[in-house]
Amino acid sequence: MIQSESHRGMKVIGIILIVYAALVATHEGEFWPFSIYPMFSQAGNPWTRAMVTDVTNLPDNELWIRTPLHQKAGTAVPVNQYGVDQIDFSNFVSKTDEWTESRINAMHTMFGAENIGNNRWMVSKVHGRMVGADSVTVEIEPLILLTEEGAFLNPTFR
Amino acid sequence: MNDSWHGRIGHNLFEPDRNITTGELIFFKLFELFVAYYTIRFVWEWAIYTQLRNVEVVLPLGLANYMDASLFFDHHIAPALAAVVTFLVVLCFFRLGPKWLYMVVLFLFHLLYVIRFSQGEIPHSQNLIGMSVLCFAVGAWFFSGKDRMPRFVLGSVIFFIGLGYTAAFFSKLIGTGIHWFDGRHLWLWISEKSVDILSRDGFYQPNFLQQLALNSTAVASVILLIGWFTELIGFTMWWKKLRPYTTTLLILMHFGITMVMNIRFDAFVIQLILVGYPWYLLLDRFIKVPPPWLKKIV
Numbered sequence: 304m305i306q307s308e309s310h311r312g313m314k315v316i317g318i319i320l321i322v323y324a325a326l327v328a329t330h331e332g333e334f335w336p337f338s339i340y341p342m343f344s345q346a347g348n349p350w351t352r353a354m355v356t357d358v359t360n361l362p363d364n365e366l367w368i369r370t371p372l373h374q375k376a377g378t379a380v381p382v383n384q385y386g387v388d389q390i391d392f393s394n395f396v397s398k399t400d401e402w403t404e405s406r407i408n409a410m411h412t413m414f415g416a417e418n419i420g421n422n423r424w425m426v427s428k429v430h431g432r433m434v435g436a437d438s439v440t441v442e443i444e445p446l447i448l449l450t451e452e453g454a455f456l457n458p459t460f461r
Numbered sequence: 462m463n464d465s466w467h468g469r470i471g472h473n474l475f476e477p478d479r480n481i482t483t484g485e486l487i488f489f490k491l492f493e494l495f496v497a498y499y500t501i502r503f504v505w506e507w508a509i510y511t512q513l514r515n516v517e518v519v520l521p522l523g524l525a526n527y528m529d530a531s532l533f534f535d536h537h538i539a540p541a542l543a544a545v546v547t548f549l550v551v552l553c554f555f556r557l558g559p560k561w562l563y564m565v566v567l568f569l570f571h572l573l574y575v576i577r578f579s580q581g582e583i584p585h586s587q588n589l590i591g592m593s594v595l596c597f598a599v600g601a602w603f604f605s606g607k608d609r610m611p612r613f614v615l616g617s618v619i620f621f622i623g624l625g626y627t628a629a630f631f632s633k634l635i636g637t638g639i640h641w642f643d644g645r646h647l648w649l650w651i652s653e654k655s656v657d658i659l660s661r662d663g664f665y666q667p668n669f670l671q672q673l674a675l676n677s678t679a680v681a682s683v684i685l686l687i688g689w690f691t692e693l694i695g696f697t698m699w700w701k702k703l704r705p706y707t708t709t710l711l712i713l714m715h716f717g718i719t720m721v722m723n724i725r726f727d728a729f730v731i732q733l734i735l736v737g738y739p740w741y742l743l744l745d746r747f748i749k750v751p752p753p754w755l756k757k758i759v
Contacts, residue, residue: 304612306477308604312613313471315599316620333583334523335574336591340583341629342724344636346646350653354660372656381663388510389661394581398519409516429656431649437678439648441656 626695644681708737
């Protein structure tokens with residue numbers, strides 16, 4: 304490479320940067336592989352994730368109770384073991400505002416009736432936030448009950 | 462040498478005064494092999510997951526804003542696209558086909574990304590490989606030939622890596638403010654990741670560094686501050702004399718993130734190791750004469 308080509312190289316990088324800026328400006332900051340949102344750019348915000356617990360042995364009247372995570376009823380179901388991507392699952396749950404029949408049934412499809420078998424699994428939202436000057440609270444909110452027969456939304460969400 | 466600021470940066474990135482060496486050409490093909498491997502690996506991971514799991518479009522990204530990504534969820538369309546990408550990457554690697562073929566790879570790579578990640582998550586761990594494919598696409602088209610393409614591709618990859626880290630520093634400053642390094646923010650992230658791990662694996666146990674951070678806001682703040690400062694100086698990779706030192710700090714930062722946040726950046730770290738150090742000097746010590754096949758595939 305000679306000097307003039309080095310100069311041309313910088314010009315081409317400049318053009319790529321212009322294209323980069325134009326694409327992210329018109330696509331809410333994301334046009335893969337271009338992005339203006341690095342990880343962890345917004346700190347301190349409350350978050351919502353999702354998890355599944357095995358509530359087979361829990362009485363029906365305790366199924367929908369919101370509790371701190373460390374007091375959760377039932378053991379965690381490892382979603383990875385059933386071929387479900389935790390990040391996708393978590394985003395599907397946390398970013399869904401309206402739980403239509405199609406969305407509720409998608410949860411059942413995601414885990415599969417054959418995997419649920421005779422168990423009862425609870426899909427829950429998990430909320431975390433900073434409290435006061437020196438602590439973080441994490442709460443688990445039951446959302447959808449999965450059984451071999453189907454998926455059932457928390458009655459308070461209807 | 463051009464004395465303008467961009468001329469000096471270009472001089473450090475593309476090193477126009479230095480003759481191309483055998484070691485450099487071999488290293489360039491090894492780097493291309495690394496990018497080709499991850500490109501093929503990612504497209505197949507995305508395609509198989511799409512075929513098995515994608516149900517409904519939750520979040521349209523990129524080109525998915527202009528078409529229905531769910532059309533690609535069934536009938537093995539995504540695996541078929543992955544097969545096409547694989548074939549094209551092999552052609553590109555051996556410099557068979559037109560100069561713009563890498564652009565087609567980039568387009569299909571983007572397409573598979575927006576199909577796979579229409580489920581709500583916007584991951585960034587594949588961005589560096591995507592940017593590298595872009596640099597190969599531009600390099601193959603506008604800087605073809607053994608004297609120009611390796612220099613442009615590696616120089617532009619280094620430019621975008623450095624820019625990306627420094628931009629990340631300013632994003633945090635703008636997105637949160639000067640108190641971004643408040644240790645309680647790290648507590649919140651650790652608790653968030655702990656839920657992901659508990660959900661993924663069924664159990665979670667904090668490691669030593671996480672316990673240390675969770676026991677003291679001061680320790681947590683220092684951890685964040687070191688990482689944040691390291692991002693700020695990312696652009697110093699553009700200067701070839703500083704590059705190995707900056708790269709080492711960035712690699713250490715990624716190991717720190719892995720320890721504290723349980724997030725691995727394998728492709729990122731391997732790429733940093735590859736482009737951040739002058740490996741061609743080592744190769745030049747052992748290989749003096751270029752193998753006859755090398756010129757044909759550079």
